[in-house]
Amino acid sequence: MTPLxxxxxxxxxxxxxxxxEARALLEGLLxxxxxAFPEYAGALAFSxxxxxxxxxxxYVNPGCAGLLPAAGRFLQGxxxxxxxxxxxRPYGRVWLEGP
Numbered sequence: 333m334t335p336l337x338x339x340x341x342x343x344x345x346x347x348x349x350x351x352x353e354a355r356a357l358l359e360g361l362l363x364x365x366x367x368a369f370p371e372y373a374g375a376l377a378f379s380x381x382x383x384x385x386x387x388x389x390x391y392v393n394p395g396c397a398g399l400l401p402a403a404g405r406f407l408q409g410x411x412x413x414x415x416x417x418x419x420x421r422p423y424g425r426v427w428l429e430g431p
Contacts, residue, residue: 336424338404343388343418350384
C-alpha cells in the first residue's frame with residue numbers, strides 16, 4: 333500500500349444498515365488520537381451525514397496540510413475499531429520520503 337499524507341478518512345457501512353449516530357464516539361476517538369499525536373491537537377474535524385447511510389468523514393482543518401503516514405494509519409485503525417461494520421477509506425496525497 334502506498335503511504336499517504338491523509339487529508340480525509342471516509343467511513344461507510346459495508347452492508348444495508350446505516351452507521352449509528354457517532355458524535356460522542358468520534359469525540360472520544362479524537363481524544364485518543366491527540367494523546368498519541370499531540371502535534372496534531374485541534375487539526376481534525378468530523379462530520380456525519382444526517383440521513384442513512386450516515387457516512388462519517390474525519391478531515392484535517394484548513395491550517396493542516398495532512399497527516400503523515402504513521403498518524404493517518406493510526407487514525408484509520410481507530411476508525412476501523414470504532415466502526416467494525418464499516419469500511420474506512422483514506423484520501424490524500426502520495427507521501428514520498430526524501431533520500
